Amino acid sequence: MPEGHSVQRTADELNKLFKNKPVQVDSPQGRFASEAKLITGKKIIRVRAIGKQLFIDFENKLTCRVHLGIYGKWRFVPKNKEETLTGAVRVRFYDSENIADLRGPTVCEVIDTKSVKLIERRLGPDPTNPDPKKLQLAKFVDRVLSSKSSIGLLLMNQDVISGIGNVYRAEILFRAGISPHVLGNQLTQGQVVALWEDSVRLMKVGVKTGFMITREELLTKKPKKADRNYVYKREGLGCLRCSGTVVIELMATRKLYWCPGCQR
Ligand SMILES: [Zn+2]
Incomplete structure (x- = not known):
């Protein structure tokens, strides 16, 4: 599953390609067809990432929220390379120059401002976003x-x-x-x-x-x-800072790597 920095990079890429432009939205695979009709042809105001979620804000006050989950993937190609795209595409965003294809997300939905606010309030702070007032x-x-x-x-x-x-x-x-x-x-x-x-x-x-x-x-x-990295996937190897060994254990079903010598 991608960590927040990669979702932030996707937001940057989408802003670079489509910010302040009207985009066409459709669903080649069909599962997003009715939602796509709500936003197609509208201008994208901005794309934001909070943690692992992406929010694409449209001029008509609707937002497309995406969470990739484990299998989701974005792919970006110039419009003239369209024939290189294959597979089941849930959503395609495009204009005359570029295409952004989204496959296999856990969440992809169109929601209104009120729902966006509710989700934002619940989400914890994101260290990749600016925080001038701390x-x-x-x-x-x-x-x-x-x-x-x-x-x-x-x-x-x-x-x-x-x-x-x-x-x-x-x-x-x-x-x-x-x-x-x-x-x-x-x-x-x-x-x-x-x-x-x-x-x-x-x-x-x-x-x-x-x-x-x-x-x-x-x-x-x-x-x-x-x-x-210092400890991630280095279990059984010597610690890079002390004479101890990096260990692995399960914490709430996820693998946890750490050095008992350095971390007290
Ligand atoms: Zn150590």
């Missing part, structure tokens, strides 16, 4: 410090923070030297603020490069996949 940061700190769940679970809870998945969860905790088993209400405010600020920093690298690079000395480089 309201998002405050929300995150408040939700963590008031919780009796472990921080390992809280970072994967989309009500607490949006867009973090298994890779960033493991890496952010390692970088902070915090055990995934510490409870939210056992952390200090300083620790929680630092977790947020590190998420902002790492995900910015992710949005820019498309890769989840988390090793400090490699943040500005283009490392191979196996070299990008």
Whole structure:
């Protein structure tokens, strides 16, 4: 499943291609045909990502909300390369120059402003979005410090923070030297603020490069996949910071990677 940085990259791409332009919308596969009629030919005002969800706002106050889930995929091609597109396309957005095809999403629906607001209110703050007044940061700190769940679970809870998945969860905790088993209400405010600020920093690298690079000395480089992270998928190997070994365990059915030597 994509983590938030890749949804943000999709939003950037869609804005680049279609923002402030009328787009045609149809459903080659048919499952989105009636919804497509509500937005086709309308101008896209903007495309936003919050965590793993994408919101495409149209001029007629309707929004197309997309959550890719595990199997969903976007594909972008210039209109003159249309013949290279294959497979079951749930939704096609296009104008005279470009095509964006969406396949296999878990959620794809057209909703009104009121429903958008309800969903936005529920979603946790997203570290990839601008936060000039630090309201998002405050929300995150408040939700963590008031919780009796472990921080390992809280970072994967989309009500607490949006867009973090298994890779960033493991890496952010390692970088902070915090055990995934510490409870939210056992952390200090300083620790929680630092977790947020590190998420902002790492995900910015992710949005820019498309890769989840988390090793400090490699943040500005283009490392191979196996070299990008400290603990993710490195179970049984020596820790890069201490003489211990990286371990794996299951936390709420998801694989959790961490170093008991570094993370207390
Ligand atoms: Zn270690």
